[in-house]
Amino acid sequence: MIVLGIETATMTGGLALIDEEKLISEYTLNMKTTHSSRLMPALDWILKDASLDKNQINGIAISIGPGSFTGLRIGLATAKGLAMGLNIPLVTVPTLDALANNATYSPYQICPVLDARKKEVYFAFYRYADNILMRESSYQVISPDKLIDQINEKTIMLGDGLNIYGELFKEKLGDLAIFVSNSQRLPKASVIAELGLSKLKAGEIADLASSEPLYIRRADAEIKAR
Structure with missing residues (x-):
């Protein structure tokens, strides 16, 4: 089974x-450019380099947010367009879940942090139990200071929220905040694909008509319309 993973939840696309045995090909670009202009050219590129055709893809996994x-x-x-056009299943993967998987088998609490703008961050807490990553909180959006108040043990932190609030976390949390390397801070399409493969095998297929991004809070346009 060949799975295509798509990551567009942050600037890193x-x-x-x-x-089922290996990573075949991966493309990552961490630059200020629109995802719409690079997704399909990137797909053509990785398929060509892997000597594959779109029709050989068996399923699609999409990073669903926040x-x-x-x-x-x-x-x-x-992702919906590809799944519909190729008549293959789509699965959705929460972005924070995928990020937490970058901190493989950590003995400490794990906290992926994404910039939510408006001086807030998206986050959730995770921990490994019997080599299985478990989410221990809901997906939340709060101020960095309120997140700091919830951390009272050594915590692996990762995500683009560190680019903005990393100094604050280090100042307030000291040795309790453990940052991963820069290469592990970013969401990875390969992790989305791996988690998606597990969902495909479990039959957790998304409905193309009703699937929506996991926003956590409403977009500004929706708020203004009310």
Whole structure:
């Protein structure tokens, strides 16, 4: 089974192809450019380099959020279009879950932190139990200071929220805040694909008509319309 993973929840966009044994190909770009302009060219590129055709893809996994409202909409629309056009299943993967998986088998609490703008962050707490990553909180959006108040033990922190609030976390939390390397801070399409493969095997297929991004809070446009 070949799975295409799509990550557009943050400025770091990416695509990956995996099968049940290995990572076949991955593309990541961490630059200020629109996902809509690079997704399909990137897909053509990784397929060509892997000597594969779109029709050989058996399923699609999409990073569903939270994250950039625009990025999430672009990614999900692209994933739905591909799934419908190729007549293959789509699965959704929460972005924070995928990020937490970057801190493989950590003995400490794990806290992925994404910039939510408006001086807030998206986060959730995770921990490994019997080598299985378990989420221990709901997905939340709060101020960095309120997040700091909830951390009272050594915690692995990762995500683009560190680019903005990393100094604050270090100042307030000291040795309790453990930052992963820069290469592990970013969401990875390959992790989306791996988690998606597990969902496909479990039959957790998304409904193309009703699937929506995991926003946590409403977009500004929706708030203004009320």
